[in-house]
Amino acid sequence: MSNQNEDRILSLFPTPLYTYKLEAEAYASVQNELQIVVDKLYLNNTWAQNPNWSSNSQLLSNKGNFVESILKIEDMEVVKSFILDHCLEFMRLQEVKPNYKPAIESSWLTLTTPGLSSHIHDHGSTHISGVYWFKTNGQDGDLVFRNAFKALKCNPIGADAANEARFSPEQGRIVLWPGYLDHSVNENKTSEDRISLSFNIILETGEFEISDMQAFMIEQIQKQNFQTGVA
Numbered sequence: 001m002s003n004q005n006e007d008r009i010l011s012l013f014p015t016p017l018y019t020y021k022l023e024a025e026a027y028a029s030v031q032n033e034l035q036i037v038v039d040k041l042y043l044n045n046t047w048a049q050n051p052n053w054s055s056n057s058q059l060l061s062n063k064g065n066f067v068e069s070i071l072k073i074e075d076m077e078v079v080k081s082f083i084l085d086h087c088l089e090f091m092r093l094q095e096v097k098p099n100y101k102p103a104i105e106s107s108w109l110t111l112t113t114p115g116l117s118s119h120i121h122d123h124g125s126t127h128i129s130g131v132y133w134f135k136t137n138g139q140d141g142d143l144v145f146r147n148a149f150k151a152l153k154c155n156p157i158g159a160d161a162a163n164e165a166r167f168s169p170e171q172g173r174i175v176l177w178p179g180y181l182d183h184s185v186n187e188n189k190t191s192e193d194r195i196s197l198s199f200n201i202i203l204e205t206g207e208f209e210i211s212d213m214q215a216f217m218i219e220q221i222q223k224q225n226f227q228t229g230v231a
Contacts, residue, residue, distance in 0.1 A: 013149070015145075015148050015177070015178065015181060016090075016093075016094055016177075016178070017145070017175065017176065017177045018086065018089070018090040018093070018174075018175070018176040018177070019167070019173060019174065019175045019176070020086055020089075020173065020174050021170065021172055021173045022082075022172040022173070022174070023172070026082070027172045029078050029082075030078060030079055030082050030132075030172075031134065031172070032078075033076050033077075033078045033079050034076070034079060034109075034134050034197065037070065037074045037076065037109070038109065038134065038135075038195060040074075041061055041109065041111075046061060046063075047059040047060070047061065047111045048060065048063040048064075049063075049064070050063065050064030051063075051064065052064065053119070054119065056115060056116055056117060056187070057116065057117070057118065057119065058110050058111060058112040058113075058116045058117065058118055058185070059110070059111040059112070059113065059116070060108050060109070060110055060111075061108050061109040061110070061111075062108040066106050066108065066200075067106065068106065068108070069104055069105070069106050069107045069108075069199075070107050070108050070109055070197075071083075071104055071107040071199065072104070072107075079132075079197070080104060082132075082174075083104065083130065083132070083174070083199060083201075084102050084104070086130075086174055086176065087102035087128055087130075087176065087201050088102060090128065090176050091203075096203070099205050100203040100204065100205055101203070101204050101205070102127075102128065102201045102202075102203055102204075103201065103202050103203075103204050104199055104200075104201060105126060105199075105200040105201060105202045106199065106200045107197065107198065107199035107200070108197075108198055108199075109134075109195060109196070109197055109198075110194075110195065110196050110197075110198055111193060111194075111195055112140065112141060112185065112188045112193065112194040112195075112196075113188065113193050114188050114189070114190060114191055114192070114193075115187065115188065115189075116187070116188055117141060117184070117185055117186055117187040117188065118141075118184050118185035119184055120146065120182055120183070120184040121182070121183070121184070122179065122180055122181060122182050122183070123179035123180075123200055124179060124180070125179065125180075126179030126200040126201065126202065127178070127179060127201055127202050127203045128176050128177070128178065128179060128200070128201035128203070129176070129177055129178070129179040129181075129198070129199070129200050129201070130174060130175060130176040130177070130198070130199050130201065131143065131174070131175050131196050131197065131198050131199075132173070132174045132196060132197040133169045133170055133171050133172065133173055133194070133196050134171070134195045134196055134197055135171060135193065135194060135195040135196075136169040136170065136171050136194045136195075136196070137190055137192050137194075138168055138169060138170060138171075139168070139189075139190055140169060140188040140189075140190045140192060140193075140194040141169065141185045141186040141187060141188045141189075141194060142166040142167060142168050142169070142185070142186045143166070143167040143169065143175065143183060143184075143185055144164050144165070144166050144167075144183060144184050144185070144186060145164060145165045145166075145167075145177065145181055145182070145183045146163065146164050146181070146182035146183065146184075147163050147164065148180065148181055148182070169194060169196070176201075179200060
C-alpha cells in the first residue's frame with residue numbers, strides 16, 4: 001500500500017530553460033554563415049563596448065544599440081532559421097498555444113577578450129532570450145543564471161535552495177530562457193577570445209509558415225534525436 005504522505009516537499013514554479021548542441025551539417029551551415037560576419041567585424045574594427053557599462057564589459061557588434069539586429073542587417077537566413085526553429089521547439093515542449101509565432105526582436109554578436117565579463121542583468125519584457133556559442137574553448141567564462149525567486153535567500157525556509165545555475169560555454173550549443181531571468185557571464189580568465197551570438201525573441205500571434213531552411217533544421221534535429229534515443 002502506497003504512503004499518501006511520501007512526497008511532503010513539493011518544488012513549485014520551475015523556470016524552463018532550453019538547450020541544444022548543433023552537429024554535423026547543421027552546425028557547419030550556421031558556423032560558416034556566422035564566420036563571414038565575424039570576419040567583417042574584425043576587418044572593419046566594429047567591435048566596441050557600450051559606453052554606459054563598466055570598462056571590463058564585453059565588446060559588442062552593435063556598440064550597445066539593442067534596437068538593431070545584426071541578423072537582419074547581415075541577412076543571415078541560415079542562422080535566423082536555426083534560432084526560430086529552436087524557439088518553436090522550446091515553445092512546443094512548453095505547450096505554448098499554437099497561435100503564437102517567434103520573431104527576432106534584436107540580436108548582436110559579443111566578443112569577450114581575456115579579462116572581460118558581463119554584469120548581472122535581464123532582458124526585461126522579452127519573451128525568450130538566448131545565446132549561441134560560436135567560438136569558445138569551454139573555459140572562458142560560465143553563463144550564470146540567478147534564481148528567479150530572489151526572496152528565497154532571505155527566508156530561512158528556502159535559504160538552502162539553489163541560488164544560481166551555471167552553464168559552461170560549448171561551441172555549437174544554443175541556450176534559450178525567459179527574458180526576465182537574471183544572468184551574467186564570468187570573467188574570461190583564459191588567453192583566448194570567446195565569440196557568441198545573443199538575441200531576443202518576442203512571441204506574436206498569427207499564422208506561421210515553416211521555411212525550407214527551418215524544415216531542414218527540424219529534419220536534422222529529428223535525425224540527431226533518433227540516433228541518440230531522445231524522445
